[in-house]
Amino acid sequence: MNTFSRRLLIWTRLALGFVLLLAAIVWATFRVKGLTVIRVDRTTIELMRSPAVLDQPAATPAPEQLPRNIVVFIADGLGFSHLAAARAAHHGIDGPAAWDRFPVTGWHRASPAGGFLTDSAASATALATGMTTGNGMVGVDTAGRPRTTLFERATELGYRTGIVTDSYVWDATPAAFVTHTESRNNAAEILRQLGETSLDVLFGELKNVGEGEVPDWDATVALLQRRFEVVGPEPVGLDELLAAADPPVAPAAGAPVAAIFEEDQLTDLESTPTLPLLVRAALDRLKPGPFVLMVESEEPDSASHRMDLDRLLRGMQAIEATLDVVLDFADQHGDTLVVFTSDHETGGLVVSVSDSSNRSLRALWATSSHTGVSVPVMAIGPASELFAGSRANWQLGRLLAGLLRTQEPADAADSESADTTVPELTDSEQSAPQ
Ligand SMILES: [Zn+2]
Numbered sequence: 222m223n224t225f226s227r228r229l230l231i232w233t234r235l236a237l238g239f240v241l242l243l244a245a246i247v248w249a250t251f252r253v254k255g256l257t258v259i260r261v262d263r264t265t266i267e268l269m270r271s272p273a274v275l276d277q278p279a280a281t282p283a284p285e286q287l288p289r290n291i292v293v294f295i296a297d298g299l300g301f302s303h304l305a306a307a308r309a310a311h312h313g314i315d316g317p318a319a320w321d322r323f324p325v326t327g328w329h330r331a332s333p334a335g336g337f338l339t340d341s342a343a344s345a346t347a348l349a350t351g352m353t354t355g356n357g358m359v360g361v362d363t364a365g366r367p368r369t370t371l372f373e374r375a376t377e378l379g380y381r382t383g384i385v386t387d388s389y390v391w392d393a394t395p396a397a398f399v400t401h402t403e404s405r406n407n408a409a410e411i412l413r414q415l416g417e418t419s420l421d422v423l424f425g426e427l428k429n430v431g432e433g434e435v436p437d438w439d440a441t442v443a444l445l446q447r448r449f450e451v452v453g454p455e456p457v458g459l460d461e462l463l464a465a466a467d468p469p470v471a472p473a474a475g476a477p478v479a480a481i482f483e484e485d486q487l488t489d490l491e492s493t494p495t496l497p498l499l500v501r502a503a504l505d506r507l508k509p510g511p512f513v514l515m516v517e518s519e520e521p522d523s524a525s526h527r528m529d530l531d532r533l534l535r536g537m538q539a540i541e542a543t544l545d546v547v548l549d550f551a552d553q554h555g556d557t558l559v560v561f562t563s564d565h566e567t568g569g570l571v572v573s574v575s576d577s578s579n580r581s582l583r584a585l586w587a588t589s590s591h592t593g594v595s596v597p598v599m600a601i602g603p604a605s606e607l608f609a610g611s612r613a614n615w616q617l618g619r620l621l622a623g624l625l626r627t628q629e630p631a632d633a634a635d636s637e638s639a640d641t642t643v644p645e646l647t648d649s650e651q652s653a654p655q
Pocket residue numbers: 298341522526567591
């Protein structure tokens with residue numbers, strides 16, 4: 222090899238090395254950027270609201286497949302990780318939990334009109350009316366117009382109705398099923414409307430009594446007494462709840478009754494009374510139906526806003542005990558549909574382990590607020606198969622509305638004699654979420 226050829230080879234090797242070095246630098250730079258430099262909080266993604274796709278129209282099962290009674294159980298703030306934490310802590314990793322009794326499972330996504338993160342008011346309104354609305358709004362559309370709720374439709378069709386919550390009775394979730402106002406903070410207005418509802422049962426707490434917009438205790442009782450026999454807040458047992466308004470003046474199961482308790486009186490199974498006891502009393506007063514009952518547990522939301530795993534687990538025990546009451550009732554009355562779900566996830570809860578032993582549960586909270594992840598839906602009973610799979614929360618509301626049917630007068634009805642007309646949603650109620 223002559224000198225020229227040797228030099229050419231050296232220069233070629235040098236050039237190749239330089240190109241390789243340059244490539245390595247470029248690759249490393251982009252790789253580091255991809256992993257560490259580009260942060261989510263620097264990236265603003267404009268949210269898209271796709272036009273409503275009515276891929277899952279309101280349910281129209283055969284009349285004989287419609288449920289006689291409907292129980293909607295909303296665990297406020299509950300996500301899949303909340304279920305995982307409760308199972309691991311209370312039943313062992315593979316142990317059966319109360320919600321394993323549901324044969325039908327799915328999930329729903331909940332976003333309000335004009336945004337991604339929902340609050341309880343907008344999500345409960347979607348579940349109650351089949352329509353998306355803005356955060357803070359209760360039983361109204363984005364323009365503030367009242368929308369017919371599941372409960373109002375049920376009352377028109379001859380159902381008895383009840384609400385049981387371990388939160389306050391004028392809280393956004395119960396309020397969205399029976400009242401209409403542009404702000405969940407309008408306590409006086411919500412309480413006034415509660416006294417004008419057709420509810421047969423209303424069990425829950427009072428909060429901030431006498432402060433700001435909230436009427437004092439006596440004023441609240443006076444508002445509720447326009448509709449209900451009012452008992453509470455001293456510890457009330459099952460007997461007292463069942464005997465309230467005795468002798469009964471309304472059909473079968475007695476006059477409308479409201480039981481109201483102090484703030485934070487109803488939190489876990491140490492409470493007096495407990496959520497499962499109140500639900501037992503409500504089912505007893507509403508049976509034999511037909512009825513629609515909404516049960517709410519606020520504990521997953523309350524505990525997760527505080528990032529408090531212990532409180533969450535105590536609340537989950539109360540939820541499981543309540544599920545057992547409801548599911549035992551559904552077992553005994555096969556004509557009862559039970560839908561167990563949530564309105565949104567709170568806390569961004571992640572469940573992991575605390576050390577290398579891999580035996581101690583550790584909760585990681587991403588936020589003290591709500592998140593936008595999908596939440597569980599479970600169902601059992603007639604038409605429960607419709608609740609499988611993935612939906613938006615307003616689609617669940619539409620499904621529920623489609624399961625109501627015209628009823629005989631309550632004192633004459635039994636499950637065989639009921640008329641089975643499925644109500645049609647009006648055009649305005651089929652409008653797309655906004
Ligand atoms: Zn919340």
